[in-house]
Amino acid sequence: MAHVQHLGNQPQRTCIGCRQKGSRSELLRLVNDGSGSSAVVVDERRRMTGRGAWLHPSEKCLALAIKRRAFGRALKGAAETADVERRIALGATAADTLVAAATTVQPESGSEN
Numbered sequence: 001m002a003h004v005q006h007l008g009n010q011p012q013r014t015c016i017g018c019r020q021k022g023s024r025s026e027l028l029r030l031v032n033d034g035s036g037s038s039a040v041v042v043d044e045r046r047r048m049t050g051r052g053a054w055l056h057p058s059e060k061c062l063a064l065a066i067k068r069r070a071f072g073r074a075l076k077g078a079a080e081t082a083d084v085e086r087r088i089a090l091g092a093t094a095a096d097t098l099v100a101a102a103t104t105v106q107p108e109s110g111s112e113n
Contacts, residue, residue, distance in 0.1 A: 010023040010024065010025065011023070011024045012024075013027050013054040014054060015027060015054055015055055015056045015061055015065075016030075016053050016054065016055055016065045016068075016070040016071070016074050017055055017056060017058075017060070017061030017062060017063070017064035017065035017068075017070065018056065018060070018061050018064055020056075022054075022056065024046070024054075026056070027054040027055060027056055027057075028042050028043075028054065028055050028056075028057050028084070028087065028088075029042070029043040029046045029048075029052045029053075029054055030042060030043065030052060030053045030054070030055055030071075030074075030075065030084060031043050031048045031049075031050050031051070031052050031053075031075070032050060032051070032075050032076065032078050034048070034049075034050065037080065038077055038078050038079045038080050039078070039080040039082070039083065040053075040071055040075060040078045040079075040080060040081050040083065040084055041083045041084075042083060042084055042087045051074075051075060051076070053070070053071070053074035053075055055084070057087070057088055057091045058088065059088055059089075062081075062084065062085065062088050066081065
Protein backbone atom coordinates (compact mmCIF):
# COMPACT_ATOMS: atom_id res chain seq x y z
CA MET A 1 0.00 0.00 0.00
CA ALA A 2 1.39 3.42 -0.96
CA HIS A 3 2.04 6.02 1.70
CA VAL A 4 -0.40 8.92 1.40
CA GLN A 5 0.57 12.24 2.93
CA HIS A 6 -2.32 14.16 4.48
CA LEU A 7 -1.85 17.90 4.72
CA GLY A 8 -5.31 18.90 5.83
CA ASN A 9 -7.38 20.95 3.40
CA GLN A 10 -4.44 22.49 1.52
CA PRO A 11 -4.81 22.24 -2.25
CA GLN A 12 -2.20 19.94 -3.83
CA ARG A 13 -0.40 20.72 -7.08
CA THR A 14 2.18 18.79 -9.11
CA CYS A 15 5.58 20.31 -9.91
CA ILE A 16 6.26 20.23 -13.67
CA GLY A 17 9.94 19.63 -12.93
CA CYS A 18 10.20 16.77 -10.44
CA ARG A 19 6.56 15.61 -10.79
CA GLN A 20 6.14 15.51 -7.00
CA LYS A 21 3.00 16.82 -5.34
CA GLY A 22 3.16 19.74 -2.96
CA SER A 23 0.92 22.32 -1.37
CA ARG A 24 0.08 25.46 -3.32
CA SER A 25 1.96 27.55 -0.79
CA GLU A 26 5.30 25.85 -1.48
CA LEU A 27 5.13 25.99 -5.30
CA LEU A 28 5.41 28.87 -7.78
CA ARG A 29 2.52 29.39 -10.19
CA LEU A 30 3.65 30.04 -13.75
CA VAL A 31 1.54 31.42 -16.61
CA ASN A 32 2.00 32.56 -20.22
CA ASP A 33 2.89 36.24 -20.57
CA GLY A 34 -0.53 36.94 -22.10
CA SER A 35 0.81 39.30 -24.77
CA GLY A 36 1.00 36.55 -27.38
CA SER A 37 4.68 35.85 -26.80
CA SER A 38 6.15 32.55 -25.64
CA ALA A 39 7.41 34.05 -22.35
CA VAL A 40 6.60 32.36 -19.04
CA VAL A 41 6.11 34.63 -16.02
CA VAL A 42 5.81 33.92 -12.31
CA ASP A 43 2.34 34.68 -10.96
CA GLU A 44 3.43 35.91 -7.51
CA ARG A 45 -0.13 36.55 -6.29
CA ARG A 46 -1.49 33.36 -7.93
CA ARG A 47 -4.36 35.34 -9.46
CA MET A 48 -3.49 35.86 -13.13
CA THR A 49 -5.94 34.56 -15.69
CA GLY A 50 -5.27 31.60 -17.88
CA ARG A 51 -3.85 28.16 -17.49
CA GLY A 52 -1.16 27.83 -14.85
CA ALA A 53 1.67 25.42 -14.19
CA TRP A 54 3.38 24.80 -10.85
CA LEU A 55 7.08 24.51 -10.03
CA HIS A 56 9.11 24.12 -6.85
CA PRO A 57 11.28 27.24 -6.41
CA SER A 58 14.53 25.29 -6.79
CA GLU A 59 17.18 25.24 -9.48
CA LYS A 60 16.96 21.44 -9.58
CA CYS A 61 13.25 21.43 -10.49
CA LEU A 62 13.78 24.26 -12.99
CA ALA A 63 16.55 22.28 -14.71
CA LEU A 64 14.35 19.17 -14.84
CA ALA A 65 11.44 21.14 -16.31
CA ILE A 66 13.67 22.63 -19.00
CA LYS A 67 15.23 19.26 -19.80
CA ARG A 68 11.81 17.59 -20.06
CA ARG A 69 10.42 20.51 -22.10
CA ALA A 70 7.61 20.71 -19.58
CA PHE A 71 6.93 24.44 -20.05
CA GLY A 72 5.83 24.00 -23.67
CA ARG A 73 3.48 21.15 -22.80
CA ALA A 74 2.00 22.70 -19.66
CA LEU A 75 1.58 26.20 -21.07
CA LYS A 76 0.82 25.70 -24.79
CA GLY A 77 4.05 26.51 -26.59
CA ALA A 78 5.71 28.59 -23.88
CA ALA A 79 9.49 28.48 -24.16
CA GLU A 80 11.10 31.67 -22.81
CA THR A 81 11.87 31.05 -19.11
CA ALA A 82 14.13 34.02 -18.26
CA ASP A 83 11.64 35.47 -15.73
CA VAL A 84 11.32 32.13 -13.94
CA GLU A 85 15.11 31.62 -13.88
CA ARG A 86 15.58 35.15 -12.49
CA ARG A 87 12.95 34.59 -9.78
CA ILE A 88 14.48 31.29 -8.64
CA ALA A 89 17.99 32.78 -8.61
CA LEU A 90 16.74 35.73 -6.52
CA GLY A 91 15.00 33.32 -4.15
CA ALA A 92 18.20 31.33 -3.64
CA THR A 93 20.21 34.54 -3.08
CA ALA A 94 17.65 35.85 -0.57
CA ALA A 95 17.70 32.54 1.31
CA ASP A 96 21.52 32.59 1.46
CA THR A 97 21.45 36.16 2.78
CA LEU A 98 18.93 35.23 5.48
CA VAL A 99 21.04 32.27 6.61
CA ALA A 100 24.18 34.41 6.71
CA ALA A 101 22.40 37.12 8.71
CA ALA A 102 20.98 34.59 11.16
CA THR A 103 24.37 32.99 11.80
CA THR A 104 26.15 36.30 12.53
CA VAL A 105 26.61 36.56 16.30
CA GLN A 106 26.10 39.99 17.77
CA PRO A 107 26.87 40.72 21.42
CA GLU A 108 23.89 41.63 23.55
CA SER A 109 23.61 45.14 24.84
CA GLY A 110 25.63 45.54 28.05
CA SER A 111 27.46 42.20 27.70
CA GLU A 112 30.62 43.73 26.29
CA ASN A 113 32.01 44.44 29.80
